Amino acid sequence: MVHWIKMAYEDRYRQAQRAKYDCLLFDLDDTLYPLSSGLAAGCLKNIGDYMVEKLGIDESKISDLCNLLYKNYGTTMAGLRAIGYDFDYDEYHSFVHGRLPYENLKPDPVLRSLLLSLPIRKVIFTNADKIHAVKVLRILGLEECFEGIICFETLNPIHKSTASDDEDDIAFMGSSSSSSICTRSGEIFDIVGHFAQPNPLSVLPKTPIVCKPSESAIERALKIANITPERTLFFEDSVRNVQSGKRVGLDTVLIGTSQRIKGADFALESIHNMREALPELWEADKITEVVYSGKVPVETSVTA
Ligand SMILES: [Mg+2]
Numbered sequence: 001m002v003h004w005i006k007m008a009y010e011d012r013y014r015q016a017q018r019a020k021y022d023c024l025l026f027d028l029d030d031t032l033y034p035l036s037s038g039l040a041a042g043c044l045k046n047i048g049d050y051m052v053e054k055l056g057i058d059e060s061k062i063s064d065l066c067n068l069l070y071k072n073y074g075t076t077m078a079g080l081r082a083i084g085y086d087f088d089y090d091e092y093h094s095f096v097h098g099r100l101p102y103e104n105l106k107p108d109p110v111l112r113s114l115l116l117s118l119p120i121r122k123v124i125f126t127n128a129d130k131i132h133a134v135k136v137l138r139i140l141g142l143e144e145c146f147e148g149i150i151c152f153e154t155l156n157p158i159h160k161s162t163a164s165d166d167e168d169d170i171a172f173m174g175s176s177s178s179s180s181i182c183t184r185s186g187e188i189f190d191i192v193g194h195f196a197q198p199n200p201l202s203v204l205p206k207t208p209i210v211c212k213p214s215e216s217a218i219e220r221a222l223k224i225a226n227i228t229p230e231r232t233l234f235f236e237d238s239v240r241n242v243q244s245g246k247r248v249g250l251d252t253v254l255i256g257t258s259q260r261i262k263g264a265d266f267a268l269e270s271i272h273n274m275r276e277a278l279p280e281l282w283e284a285d286k287i288t289e290v291v292y293s294g295k296v297p298v299e300t301s302v303t304a
Helices: 002-016 039-053 059-073 076-082 089-098 109-117 130-140 192-195 213-226 237-248 271-277 279-292
Strands: 024-027 083-086 121-125 148-150 183-186 231-236 251-255 266-268
Touching: 002 024, 039 059, 039 076, 059 076, 059 192, 059 213, 083 089, 089 130, 109 271, 130 148, 183 251, 213 237, 231 237, 237 251, 266 271, 271 279
Parallel strands: 024 121, 024 231, 121 148, 231 251, 251 266
Antiparallel strands: 083 183
16 A cells, blocks of 8 residues: 555656756757758868869869868868868858858748747757858748857857967068968878878877867857756757767757667657657646646655
């Protein structure tokens, strides 16, 4: 008899625990809209064109170089900086994003109402620049759905690397700041040659750019937005970003496939499936009602 009463109490106690998540963190590209829209493919092409046209890299090397930089540095841009290219980040972003097929994106009222009906704070976390992020959200009709955007500029606030911040230094270097948008700062590290060696001796140069999937970049983003990883669900289409997110303590949802992988707590073909897969996210209000309803014996409501 006593045993059953105790079980009932435990059940109430479980219900009285607060909602599991108090923040939802969303990647932007290929997460809030499908990969099939062609923006990712356009981006890849534009990055290659930038490398040929602006950095003077031989066209035949672009594919291998892009792969290695992306793989080792998180973004091609971060890799280009690491191996010794210097360029204006805003120019790079406007070149790479400026000619994307944005017309393929359509307003998504279904996603909009899903997001607006969620009683939890929502934040965007993208490696892209602010102009692109705002533009995509505006086209999708999701602008007011988020509390804030953590983007390239958030994690890389000082980025005019070739220009001096000190105005007194105006004559410094005789100045070519307006004559060219990119320069080589010294030797270019041969990353393709590096990985062609059976046992590479040299260490890869570091990048000054902070971006996903670096764990420290994710940690910095969480700190800036005042996010507790253990109480946050992170939606991402990139497997490695999901895995880094998991390592810093986030719960994760891989978007774009229903095949779960190591590091993903959930896997959804589309962000549109979030309600079916995660109905508990909409129950935060109900759980609060249980906590304060007075039906739970006082001594068991310690976590309320
Ligand atoms: Mg993405």
